[in-house]
Amino acid sequence: MNETQSHPVLIDGSRLIAEACVRAGADAYVGYPITPASLIFFFASRRFPIALPAPDEITALQWMAGLSAAGYLPVSATSFPGFALMVESINMAYMMELPMLVILVQRLGPATGTATAGAQGDLLLLNGLVSGGYPLPVFCIADLEDCWRLPPVALQTAVDLRTPVVLLTSKEMVMTQESFDLARLAEIAPVRRTFYEGPGPYCTYDPADGLVPPFLPVGNGQHQVRLNASTHDRCGIIQHTSDEAMANTRRLQAKVEARTPVLYSLDEQEGARTLVVAYDITAGAAREAVAALRAQGVPVSLLIPRTLLPLPAVYLETMDRYPRVVIAEENHQGQLAHLLFGRRVPPHVRRVTAIGRMIRPDEIAQEVAR
């Protein structure tokens, strides 16, 4: 992009996400249509070097796993009903340590819910997605620029950690058209990816001195590759509960905890006694609320988390510095608050929630001013 000359367009997040994925090196898209993720499928079908329509979401994830095993970097986008079908296969890819990106576009649930209404209702689902409680990296888009900036981060994380990664977003984020200056978009560098080049013997799950084993595609002519979704040792051989296998399983958590990038923005104002916390579509309302409060002379700070899982410690550390915290999110429970504090949300932490509509800036501002 030309950085000096503006290039205003009316654009949606779906288009930016698909383009950003391809520029970052994602080379296969496997899709199954579902509102509100179908627009990403549409753009991806035009743009990805390989784009495959799958007959269902289980197949979609299995094809992605197969393509990933063969050395591709696959992407899919879906919404809860489709995501639910993917869950076992995401667990498989997690256990096999196959890099891939799943974009989860939230809509109003439960079940089929309302396909054309937005929501932020799937965070708690993602938190317990992997059997055994192992963490899956989850990043969350907060504005149009994130639609460009986060897919490369998510893909790099998938490659670096050898894991499926979820990019969380929601209907109004990827389907709303907004005036936007393309000149604001930074160049995207393709993800850095290396394959095992040692003399062998190659063991698929041997991390050597690190936490992430080097990757080698199946079908290569140099070394045997063994992928396994069942409990396995360092060489991918099925095990019951051997020490080596349990160490391998524990490593899955260690690598995600240690190496998932922590992304957030923190806009702190001197003298602020309240911290507003908002992610996904509600981050926009929070920004407007904070701007309005400051214009009225009310000092207030704003935290926009972009890495949602594993939950970075810095969020709680930041909240600890404030006598009041207002967490705004478009679900019924206050899922981020629940994730942070469990069922005992402290009295100084206030929740602003809604279902079936976007949270308004004035609701957040009122809670801050209360």
Next chain:
Amino acid sequence: MSGFLVKPELPYCKGCGHHLIVRNTVKALEALGASPLDVVLVTDIGCHGIVDGNFATHTVHGLHGRSVALAAGIAMGLPPEKKVIVYIGDGGATIGLQHILEAARMNVDLTVVVHNNMLYGMTGGQPSGLTPTGFRTVLTPQGYPLPHHDLPRLVRDAGAPYAARVVGLGDFSDVLRQALEVEGFALVEVLEICVSYGVKMNPDLRLKELAQETGYEPGVWTGARPAFRPSRRETASLLEMPAVPRQYSSPLEGRMALILAGSAGEGVQQAAELLAQAAMMAGLHATKKGSYPVTVGVGFSTAEIVLSRDPIFYHGVPQPDAVVVTSADGLANQRERIRRMTGGVLWLDASLPRPETGAEVRVADFRGRAGARNAALYALLTVLRETGVVPPEAFLEAVRESPIGKHVDLSGW
């Protein structure tokens, strides 16, 4: 020992037919002159699936029933000289039947070997979709009451170029070799009786007799079709979008939220998008979102447009400044919001009844003047003429420059 095996002792029960499948697979691969690293063995869940550790090929051990889909992904990502083999049981073939049919329909280049030992062996001998009528299992001691799926026939109907069924006795490596030679989808169903649960429950049954009595007819069925293998293609950037020119100005100081409500198929979303573009041409920030029922071709179609001097971070419209209704569908969809309006303006098509509202109501004949197809465009033009929030010329230019420009007769507007 064959170069395809790293351990000759297989992990199966004594007398289990799975032994023979492995021996015949190895013999077929050797006959083909393949090398172990040219082969990817994908195994399902079941007794057959624990054989991975014996093979010197690449091995992939996945989920129950999903191995054909997983293998299809691998095969689509590898060149034709690589052989992708799936080992799956009758249970896995039941749970994953759609994956098998889909891979056959697409003609993905892989070979599926179904270990049909007539029941779920690993979980205690339950019947599967391939259990034949009359066969006794631990859950059906009087005999299984339903007919079995005919897998070779099903995959042939789906378009597979190679399907076979063999009785799992002796040397059937020729059939496996033929299947592996096919560039495309091949399925070989191997009949066995599970030695732990099948033989125990059906002590007098012999495999050959069972095949005859239950219609499990051995055979080879062939056809010819090109295999499906996606190839990488060059594509153009999605960001090759013309910049919206800024050549007008707007008197708007703050923000204006407008709702356009009409019927599906009447260009509501496009009209709203063109208004957003016209606003950008006048130097404003704009957002546009659509709302419509899941059946996109009928019923209401509503668009929410926010225009603002300052950047828009929140693009919801809790309280619109203007609502424009061009059809009965639109009115029904927005009636509640219109009722709650305490100010602002409602532009209403002349064909519609006047709803309860605190907004100022302005009635105009959008449909009569421009026809149903262009009523939304004409209505927005009317709003701009009456409010001046965006120059009407900007909107007309946006319409003319759009793909619908040449289909809309703007003369007289």
